[in-house]
Amino acid sequence: MAAAVVPKFVGTRVKRREDPRLISGNGTYVDDVKLPGMLSMVILRSPYGHAKINSINVEAARKIPGVVAVVTGEDLKGKLGSLTTAAPAEHIPYHPPLAQGRVRFVGEAVVAAIATDPYKAQDALDAVEIDYDPLPVISDPEKALEDGAPIIHEEFKTNISTRAQVASGDIDGAMRSADRVIKFRLVNQRLAPVPMEPRGAVAQWNQGSGQLTLWSSTQGPHLLRSYLAEILKLPENRMRVIAPEVGGGFGAKLNVYAEEVLAGYLAMTLKHPIKWVERRRENLATNTHGRDQIVYVEAPVKNDGTLLGLKAKFICDAGAYLQLLTPLIPGFSGMMMTGCYKVPAMAFEQLVVFTNKMAPDAYRGAGRPEACYIAERTMDMVALELNLDPAEVRRKNFIPKEAFPAQIPSGLVYDSGDYAAALDKALKIIDYPKLRAEQAEARKQGRYIGIGLCSYVEICGIGPSAMLPPTMKGGGWESATIRMEPDCKVTVLTGVSPHGQGQETSFAQMIADEFGIGIDDVTVLHGDTAIVQYGTGTFGSRGTSVGGAALMMATQKLQAKMKKIASTMMETPPDQIVFHQGTMALASDLSKSIPMQKVVDAAYGYKVPIPGVEPGLNESAFYEPTACTFPFGTHACVVEVDPDTGVVKFLRYVAVDDCGRVINPLLVEGQVHGGIAQGIAQALYEEVIYDENGQLLTATLMDYAVPKAEMLPHYELDSTVTPSPVNPLGIKGVGEAGTIGSTPCVVNAVHDALKPFGIKNLDMPLKPERIWRAIKSARKA
Amino acid sequence: MRVTMTINGQQRSDEVEDRMLLVHYLREVAQLTGTHVGCETSLCGACTVLMNGKAVKSCTVLAAQADGAQITTVEGLAKDGELHPVQEGFWEEHGLQCGFCTPGMLMLATDLLSRNPDPSEADIRHALDGNLCRCTGYQHIINAVQYAARKMRGDARKSA
Structure with missing residues (x-):
């Protein structure tokens, strides 16, 4: 038995290699x-x-x-x-x-x-x-559209920066054949990313x-x-x-x-x-803000809860000037608004409107939280109006797992999914039937418990470069370089630019496994244009799904070269050689091996030229995704609303997420936790407020309610694993899932709690004051 | 004016402007950049250090007010190359992502554990109220503090 068997790292809870410098005050931020x-x-x-x-x-x-x-x-x-x-x-x-x-x-x-x-x-x-x-100031985008509104950029003679219209299927027919058309207005309030x-x-x-x-x-x-x-x-x-x-960063x-x-x-x-x-x-x-969309939704439905179509009119605040992606973000909201559901027809119209405010742009989720909010508030509105169970309405309308890859009306193709499995798992964890019975019992005692569900799907790893606007520099691809150094240690240069996500660890896990070496034998460098080849960066949950795929491509090139060198030394065809525990060995008999160091020496020393092989061990790859990935899951939470104060208290928060194959479960947990916190923050606490004079009323952390530890629940996480067929790693991405799934989940839970009062549609954030006023006026009526 | 204080066990004395904040003194004069400035309004806690053993927000303390004080910053937590249990806890339990709030969190946790060696989840959430984290959603930070508490209680028994 060999003394030191190198363990496998992928799939295990490896603690982060970034941390020693950060817990000792040795990180170098810009101010340092x-x-x-x-x-x-x-x-x-x-x-x-x-x-x-x-x-x-x-x-x-x-x-x-x-x-x-x-x-x-x-x-x-x-x-x-x-x-x-x-x-x-x-x-x-x-x-x-x-x-x-x-x-x-x-x-x-x-x-x-x-x-x-x-x-x-x-x-x-x-x-x-x-x-x-x-x-004269315009701080309300709907007022910016009125006749006679002051014009912010006089040369355009309008406050509309741009508009979009997308339709698919027979939406008018869906409206005509529906038993009911459920109409409501949603506001995705403006948020500040606050790194x-x-x-x-x-x-x-x-x-x-x-x-x-x-x-x-x-x-x-x-x-x-x-x-x-x-x-x-x-x-x-x-x-x-x-x-x-x-x-x-969170997009800002x-x-x-x-x-x-x-x-x-x-x-x-x-x-x-x-x-x-x-x-x-x-x-x-x-800093660029996020969200700030007003949406008028129309949902034609059958009385059994079947959704026949979805129509939306968006008014999207652009602020005073357009930042890098300001006009792009609302597109994702429209394209993804049909969520996990088979919807025969959809149509949306968007107006992107100048106001006297900072420009919104990407903020964790970037268009998809808004999309998910439309889909998931629609599901609960349908359930409420038709007196159906919200879980059953979702189940009835899910795209079935046999349908994948599934094209949705906006033209996007969902890669893989099993939405019912995630919902079932979440319902089982919270014991849904028992919970509904407890809720009914509590109502009799004057306690207002609400159960919220959100089955989300989102788009990640964007994606084929052609999906990005032709006017945008760079593309949807990612790059990687891998070097086997002369001492058999590996240096990775990645084009993504992690800032908390942990790719110095997860990429090292992948490389250590590929070469059968220790994780400390790998160093991952990023974030310096003089060191790293051109890369696209970290956003849109693309770091591991796109950046990791580029790294695997570069790794395969390097491995092929090393096998070629080893093949001349071992007098064995390259395809019969594997990397094993620091050696290069015969696949059929691992005891027949040479130390990897000998292969590296041959490549760098090159005293004996190797026919058809250049000296050195340095390979790069640029990975262009063929399609996007679509992570999904179901979040379920239980809240209690105090009718006398309007305060929302969490009783449980359960998240079942499917981000495909997982490299490091510890890091995935961290991403989901942080995402949920930011999504809950939108549902209950945060809002950037400009008054009618364009004055920013939330300019300090005293006024802008970034949640503290006591304002957030204990998260219970579970998962399903549906690998993505899109990239060689099967990864879907996880950076934004928590944010996308949690906001509608909490808003649905609060509305479920307020159902006895007949309160149907309150806008976020669901602050105590807003809830208390709604209860007060409901009690009067 | 002249201020003299002991930072991480080392005494130093410097001429500073009256208006200089303690956090700027630590970062710019003493060259200890582990302590971060997150808001300059004592709301985020990134600048938390120990002053005479108690956690303070160094962005709202003047260097002059710290004259004669004992200051501990994140750079002073590890001893003889051994991580402090709170540092170990944050590493083991993935209590940090971007790392910017972390030095403040570590100092706050040190202060908490000196007052309460066995804090519940609710105790920790309450204690963290002056320290914001935007990445972790706090749960791994709570695990980290509990890890440190267990470790420190274990060590205390050993040494007793």
């Missing part, structure tokens, strides 16, 4: 980057939702000791490109990094001060005088080499480089973007922001490294 001669940048922002800038006086500010520069939009005219969107839209506004002549939302950058430290830069901003003329690390950027210009290095708290360093290079008018090979340790760090442009430009012109670190108020006001 310190360079000689570095100056601090602080930004003065608009206090108005909409105003004309008459004048800016920076003379006093420039005289403060330690202040190096005070810069306005006028100073930058003609020197920089516009911030832009990657998605097509009818009207794309000019978006300068510092406002020119007009501000259009609270928080828009107006003046940048650069000083020897941030305290002095702030002193400079305190001395800036700006004369504004306030203009715990605010954004930040450090820019360093090397005058000699003409090279700009930018450290940014970003989810996609290569995409950021491509867009920034264009705005800064630099060649991409003279620009290096480093995503160091990134303290959460998948963008190109004014401050990154300013830091880069000012480092180049002032010839000093520049650091900008966002404050939390700036984070809440000027």
Whole structure:
């Protein structure tokens, strides 16, 4: 028996290799980057939702000791490109990094001060005088559509940025043949992503080499480089973007922001490294927000609960300027709104509308939580209106497991699924029939218990590049490089840019198994455009399903080469050689082997040339997905509503998720937990509020209710495993599933609890006050 | 003004602006960047350190107020290359993802366990009320604190 048998890692709860540095204070986030001669940048922002800038006086500010520069939009005219969107839209506004002549939302950058430290830069901003003329403000997208509404970008003569219309099947026929058409309005309120690390950027210009290095708290360093290079008018090979340790993103760090442009430009012109670190108020006001869709739903149904179609009109808030993906996100909501259900006909219309607010963009789930909310609130509305059991309505309408791959009306093809299995498992765990009996009993005692269900399906691993807009830089593919180093240790360079997801661990697990080596023999590098080949980045739950597939492709290339070398040394055909416990061995007789190190020595030493094989061991691959993956599951929760206070208390929260094959169950649990927390936050707590003057009322963590530990339940997790046929790993993705499944689940539970009061459709967040008022007016009526 | 304090067992003395926050003193002057700034309003807890053994939000303490104090930061938790049980707990139980709130969480957990060696899940949730995490949904953090509690109680018995 060999002394040290290397265990298999894939599928096991390997603890994270990222953690030792992070639990000891040794992580390097952007704010930890310190360079000689570095100056601090602080930004003065608009206090108005909409105003004309008459004048800016920076003379006093420039005289403060330690202040190096005070810069306005006028100073930058003609020197920089516009911030832009990657998605097509009818009207794309000019978006300068510092406002020119007009501000259009609270928080828009107006003046940048650069000083020897941030305290002095702030002193400079305190001395800036700006004369504004306030203009009429639009903070409600429905009001933006009214005749005579003030126009936010006058050159477009409308507040509609873009519109979309998609229809499939005979929706009018479905309406005519329905027993009932159930109509309701849903609001997916605006949310703030709030990564715990605010954004930040450090820019360093090397005058000699003409090279700009930018450290940014970003989810996609290569995409950021491509867009920034264009705005800064630099060649991409003279620009290096480093995503160091990134303290959460949730979509907000998948963008190109004014401050990154300013830091880069000012480092180049002032010839000093520049650091900008966002404050939390700036984070809440000027990081892209999420959701903010108003949807009018019409659901034609038979009296037995069969859904005949689904029709929706969306009004999507675009904010004042379009950020990278602002016009793209609502498309996912429309395309996925039919959820897990076989729906013969669907139609949706979307208006993307300018308002005097920050632009929404990708936020964990990015369009799919909204889609799921439509599908799952529809299911409960149907059950309520027809007096049917919500579990049975779902079961009746599910796409059956025999139907996969299943094309849905929007044209998307679901890869694999077994929706009933996940529902059944969740119902079994909560003991649904018994729970319904307990609920009935509790109601008799004046207790309001609610049971909520949500059967979700979402789209991940996007995807074939052709699915992305032609105007977007980069594609839907991902890249990987794998190097077997001369000492038999493996270095992986991945194009994804993890910031908490744990691919330094999960990718090492995969590679360790592939080569029969230890997990500590593998190092995974990411997030530096000077080290890693061009990659797309981390978003849309694509890290492992797309990035992992690219890594497997590169690995197979490397293994083929090593087998070729071993075959000459072992005088055996390459296809009979396997990697085993640090050796390369005969598949039929593992005792006939040579140490892997000998093969590596031959490749690097190359003293004996190997015919048809180049020296070195370094392979890259770019994986283009052939299709998307569609994770699914059922969440079930039990809540109790206190009718006197409106407070919602969790009694149970059960999640059954199917994300395909699992590399590391511990990491999957972490993703699901965090996702559920963010979804519950939308259902019960969080809401970005602008008043009618465009003033942001939720600009601190005192006012924006990121949930604390006591506001969240204990999660009970289970799973089903339906491998995806789309990628060689069978992985579907899990980063956003929890967020998507949990919001409707909790909202359905609260409405179920409020059923005795006749309360049918409250908008999120279901804060105590909102519930209490609804109960109060129901009791009056 | 001049401030003198003992940070992770080492005394230092520096000339600082009156308005300098303790967190900036730790990060910029003492070069201990393990303590993070998350909100500057004492709402998120990323900047939590121990001041004379008690958890404080170092973003709302002036360096001047810490004059003469004993400060422990995340860099001071491990001793002689051995992780502190709370560090071990967070690693074992996947109590962190992006890691930004983690130093504050570790210091808060240390403070909690010094007052309550056997906290229930509810005790831990309550104690965490001043520390936000956006990644984990808290459950693995609770497991991590309980792991540390078990380990510290076990070690206490051994040494007794």
